[in-house]
Amino acid sequence: MKKNYKKIIILVLLLINCIGFSQICNARITNNLTINNDRLKHIKEKGVLTVISSNDPPFAFIDARTNEPTGIDIDIMREIAKELGVNNIEMKVVPFVDIFDKLTTDDSIDVAVNGIAITEERKKIVNFTNPLYRESEALIVPKVSLINFKEDLKNSVIGVKIGTVYADLAEKWKKEGTIKDMVFFKSIPEIFSAIMNKQVDAGLMDSIIGQYLIFKDNLYLKKLEPYTPQAPEIIGVAVRKSDITLLNAMNKKIKEMKEDKTIKKILKKYGLGDEYWVNNITKSS
Incomplete structure (x- = not known):
């Protein structure tokens, strides 16, 4: 009888542990799904737009003097962040080869920037905003x-x-x-x-x-000019496939920044001329 009693106690404890573990897992899954379904709301609630970059000047890099993120893409993202109602930009650094994997697996990251070329292969993994500028x-x-x-x-x-x-x-x-x-x-x-x-x-x-x-x-x-580039590229911001609301909000602001020439002014700030300007607004996702 004592043996049976011990077995019953062990089974009850195991059942309690299993239920508790299941609730934790379900909570994590639900939390991730909530963020993915409305990342824009999540960004506004945390008050920070978190970007990932490989720290390459002049695209997106940590300024050694201020220890703050800066660069062409960061300046553009600051303008977008204001539109989203967020004043702070946080930048995490990884090797460029890991950028897309990190974006799609690390839920703390909102978008990826680093002079990222929009390609058909990459569009299978992530969505891209409308073009920001050109590169070659x-x-x-x-x-x-x-x-x-x-x-x-x-x-x-x-x-x-x-x-x-x-x-x-x-x-x-x-x-x-x-x-x-x-x-x-x-x-x-x-x-x-x-x-x-x-x-x-x-x-x-x-x-x-x-x-x-x-x-x-x-x-x-x-x-050297004149010179016709043989490997032209169009640059955009990478966004998760599931973050459609965020993508649409970013594209709205990018359209405004092209119309009022804000992006052109940012390029000029980094010594870049009209040849890098992309005037047309083309859907890239």
């Missing part, structure tokens, strides 16, 4: 140079950052005879240094990062 590769040369057109590269050695799409483009140019050779570097500042020290004749790189660093550091370099 650029050829950087000394302000006084014998290279005035792409055709002048035939006998030139160019610098390129290893592991980028621009390295692939440089490989293609070498095979086609467009350039004489190329040298790989770990960073864009290293490429700039090599150009100024005449180790290479030109650099092939991300146009916005290149032009921003030239503008910021007042370097004796320039972007």
Whole structure:
């Protein structure tokens, strides 16, 4: 009888634990579903818009002087946040390769920014806002140079950052005879240094990062023009597939910011001209 009594007590305790665990799980699931169904309301309630970025100037980065997030995309997001009734922006940093996985799995994050190109493959994973601005590769040369057109590269050695799409483009140019050779570097500042020290004749790189660093550091370099980009991209903000209300609210503000030229002013602040401006309002999600 005592053995049966002990078994009954154990079964009752196990049942209580199971019920409690089930309630906790259901509460978590319900909470996540509530956030996903109305993230816009959740953002307003917490009073902070949380973005994720890979901390790349001039797109979205932590200013070393103020320890605050800043950059083209952050400035745009601050304007959007005001429209949503939120005054604070919080930025979390992860490697770019992890951005989409983090956005779709970490419920504390609202949107992803970092000069993110809108592509068909990425649109299978997330939604994108309407386009913010355009981006492409650029050829950087000394302000006084014998290279005035792409055709002048035939006998030139160019610098390129290893592991980028621009390295692939440089490989293609070498095979086609467009350039004489190329040298790989770990960073864009290293490429700039090599150009100024005449180790290479030109650099092939991300146009916005290149032009921003030239503008910021007042370097004796320039972007080669005229030049027709071979890898143009359109930039947007990445949003979860389920956050339709938030996406619509953001697109409403983006439309206003294009009409009153706010985005153009932000681009100009970072040394970027009209060639990066996207005037048309095209649905991207």
